[in-house]
Amino acid sequence: MPLPACISRRSTGSIRTAFALFLSLSLSAAFAQAPDAALYGQGEKLFKGNCASCHKVDVKMTGPALKGAKAKWEGKGDIYAWVQNSQAYLKTGNEMAVKIWDQYKPTVMTPVALSKEEIDAVFYYVENWAPPVAKTEVKGHVGPVDEGSNSWLWLVILALLFLVVGLSLGGVKRSLASAVSEAEGKGPLPETTRMQRFRAWAWEHKVFMSFVGLFITVWVILALWDAAWVVGVYGGDEVPHYKPEQPILFNHTLHAGKADQGNLNINCQYCHSSAEKSKHAGIPSLNVCMNCHKAVSAGRTPEGTAEIAKIYAHIGWDPDKGQYTGKEEPVRWVKVHNLPDHAFFNHSTHVAVGKLECQECHGPIDQQMDVAEQWSPLTMGWCINCHNVKEVKMDGNGYYDEVMARLEGDTVLGHRELKQYLEDGKITVKELGGWECAKCHY
Numbered sequence: 001m002p003l004p005a006c007i008s009r010r011s012t013g014s015i016r017t018a019f020a021l022f023l024s025l026s027l028s029a030a031f032a033q034a035p036d037a038a039l040y041g042q043g044e045k046l047f048k049g050n051c052a053s054c055h056k057v058d059v060k061m062t063g064p065a066l067k068g069a070k071a072k073w074e075g076k077g078d079i080y081a082w083v084q085n086s087q088a089y090l091k092t093g094n095e096m097a098v099k100i101w102d103q104y105k106p107t108v109m110t111p112v113a114l115s116k117e118e119i120d121a122v123f124y125y126v127e128n129w130a131p132p133v134a135k136t137e138v139k140g141h142v143g144p145v146d147e148g149s150n151s152w153l154w155l156v157i158l159a160l161l162f163l164v165v166g167l168s169l170g171g172v173k174r175s176l177a178s179a180v181s182e183a184e185g186k187g188p189l190p191e192t193t194r195m196q197r198f199r200a201w202a203w204e205h206k207v208f209m210s211f212v213g214l215f216i217t218v219w220v221i222l223a224l225w226d227a228a229w230v231v232g233v234y235g236g237d238e239v240p241h242y243k244p245e246q247p248i249l250f251n252h253t254l255h256a257g258k259a260d261q262g263n264l265n266i267n268c269q270y271c272h273s274s275a276e277k278s279k280h281a282g283i284p285s286l287n288v289c290m291n292c293h294k295a296v297s298a299g300r301t302p303e304g305t306a307e308i309a310k311i312y313a314h315i316g317w318d319p320d321k322g323q324y325t326g327k328e329e330p331v332r333w334v335k336v337h338n339l340p341d342h343a344f345f346n347h348s349t350h351v352a353v354g355k356l357e358c359q360e361c362h363g364p365i366d367q368q369m370d371v372a373e374q375w376s377p378l379t380m381g382w383c384i385n386c387h388n389v390k391e392v393k394m395d396g397n398g399y400y401d402e403v404m405a406r407l408e409g410d411t412v413l414g415h416r417e418l419k420q421y422l423e424d425g426k427i428t429v430k431e432l433g434g435w436e437c438a439k440c441h442y
């Protein structure tokens with residue numbers, strides 16, 4: 001029995017589409033480029049050791065972003081000679097070199113003792129470098145969220161594929177049934193819409209459909225539940241950190257970072273001086289900045305210099321005359337951290353008494369935060385987790401001597417309780433009352 005022409009055309013058409021989709025997906029996965037790992041590793045090491053103090057791959061720092069530089073120089077200048085000794089190479093009058101020097105002078109790119117092969121490795125690394133995925137790399141944790149959404153994507157693609165194949169097979173089956181019915185002399189099956197057929201099918205498979213319905217409902221509830229946990233949370237591992245743009249681009253890494261990485265290593269409390277003494281750490285006034293910036297009017301880049309000029313504009317300082325103009329315009333820093341009003345947090349309890357480093361709560365702000373961001377989730381769970389595990393440092397801490405005296409004299413707690421506290425040789429914040437609701441809530 002010859003198949004009616006319409007069957008073969010319709011169904012093989014959609015099967016072909018599905019197959020082509022599948023093929024192109026697998027091919028693109030198979031041909032994704034895998035860079036030469038050894039060369040990449042060598043280049044990365046050399047880059048970090050020799051260039052990273054001034055260059056980043058993708059953004060301008062002290063020197064320009066290096067991505068694309070090699071191709072740019074191709075045929076126009078000797079990039080090897082430039083890297084080995086830029087100032088010497090400038091003397092050849094090469095146009096490329098002069099152009100880039102004009103843009104960056106007087107900042108000098110120091111000579112680097114690398115061979116041509118080593119420089120090739122550096123550029124191999126630079127050209128194959130991929131930006132870290134979202135926030136995960138910066139935080140130094142693995143990113144379950146990203147991996148998760150990736151495998152979800154594949155599941156969805158697979159499901160779509162099956163749907164396409166299923167629908168086209170359904171089409172074949174129906175056309176065959178119709179053809180058979182026609183051949184048997186009963187005439188073609190009545191035309192029905194997809195939706196009608198689906199309803200009839202779902203009715204036949206009630207039990208299965210109820211399971212699917214239940215599954216979808218539970219899944220949606222779980223997803224909503226998950227989302228509810230992170231609503232209003234702007235730090236921690238699950239969500240992107242809150243990192244508002246500031247009126248002046250103040251760079252924490254540059255000012256507070258380590259000196260051996262070319263940073264200024266200013267103590268946090270030089271600027272946040274009330275962290276030791278009071279509830280708030282405080283944001284410094286621009287006068288604190290002017291202690292240095294009366295003299296330092298140039299940044300590391302033209303953009304940096306423009307940001308310093310904003311300090312002058314706000315505080316009313318004329319750098320040319322070297323005097324105040326009296327025209328002030330208060331700077332409005334955007335608050336990064338915002339605990340709700342019903343929660344009480346005190347810096348001096350944690351910094352002066354608890355002897356915590358700022359970084360335990362604010363993360364590596366001095367190492368990798370050009371812009372201040374909310375590192376920790378600031379949820380109640382976050383506070384009490386730390387109180388549960390954190391051992392308080394008792395030795396030589398006058399405040400604790402007092403607490404101990406109080407505990408020993410405490411007839412309610414009594415010596416038995418105290419002994420119990422001390423049994424494991426340590427006292428946690430929780431054991432000192434760090435889980436009492438009233439300590440944190442008004």
Ligand code: HEC
Pocket residue numbers: 046047050051052053054055062063064065066069070072079083086100101104105106107108109110112114122
């Ligand atoms: C001390 C800082 C410093 C170091 C270290 C440094 N550079 Fe540079 N680099 C610069 C500056 C600044 C410029 C801009 C030109 C100038 O002012 O000399 C520059 C320019 C360049 C350029 C030209 C870019 C363009 O867009 O044309 C290349 C290429 C380059 N550097 C590569 C390197 C490599 C590779 C290394 C490491 C092996 C390195 N640099 C190390 C500061 C540095």
Ligand code: HEC
Pocket residue numbers: 246250252255256266267268269270271272283284333334335336337338358359362365366371372373
């Ligand atoms: C030279 C002065 C200076 C130094 C040093 C400095 N900061 Fe800051 N800090 C600021 C200024 C100005 C702001 C407000 C602008 C901003 O958020 O970037 C700020 C903001 C912050 C914020 C966000 C505050 C908010 O709005 O919630 C935190 C947290 C912070 N600093 C922590 C630190 C830590 C930790 C150190 C030491 C590693 C440090 N700072 C060193 C000047 C400084």
Ligand code: HEC
Pocket residue numbers: 268269272275276279280281282283337338339345347350351356357358359360361362378
């Ligand atoms: C135990 C965790 C913890 C430690 C340690 C800590 N902070 Fe904070 N910090 C917070 C929290 C929580 C907030 C939000 C407070 C609020 O919104 O009321 C905050 C807010 C800030 C702010 C915003 C302004 C303010 O005072 O509210 C600055 C600036 C700051 N911290 C700097 C520092 C510096 C500098 C240190 C170290 C000397 C430090 N913090 C140590 C948890 C901590």
Ligand code: HEC
Pocket residue numbers: 248249250251254255264266271284285286288289290291292293296298299300301303304305307308311
């Ligand atoms: C202890 C000295 C000191 C203090 C205090 C200080 N700075 Fe700086 N700042 C510097 C120096 C030095 C540079 C230039 C760094 C360089 O060129 O290597 C600089 C650079 C800058 C830059 C340019 C950054 C860039 O990328 O080129 C800005 C913007 C800036 N500071 C803002 C501030 C603000 C805002 C404050 C006050 C909250 C402040 N600084 C306080 C010493 C200081």
Ligand code: HEC
Pocket residue numbers: 339343344345346349350353354355356360361378379382383384386387390391392429432433434439440
């Ligand atoms: C990284 C650890 C850590 C985190 C996070 C932390 N704390 Fe603490 N907390 C401490 C330590 C250590 C002490 C000092 C123990 C003491 O003095 O009783 C302390 C003490 C306190 C006290 C005084 C308790 C008492 O017995 O007097 C309060 C209130 C407090 N924390 C509130 C908070 C709040 C609110 C948060 C969250 C916004 C928070 N803490 C987050 C470590 C932490």
Ligand code: HEC
Pocket residue numbers: 339340343344378379380383384387434435436437438439440441
């Ligand atoms: C160590 C400090 C701390 C202790 C102890 C503490 N809380 Fe909280 N609590 C917080 C912080 C901080 C928040 C704000 C969290 C946020 O905004 O995500 C909060 C939020 C809450 C909220 C509001 C939830 C919300 O989503 O805003 C309730 C209700 C609450 N706490 C009840 C309690 C009760 C009841 C206790 C005693 C069993 C207690 N808390 C003990 C720090 C604490």
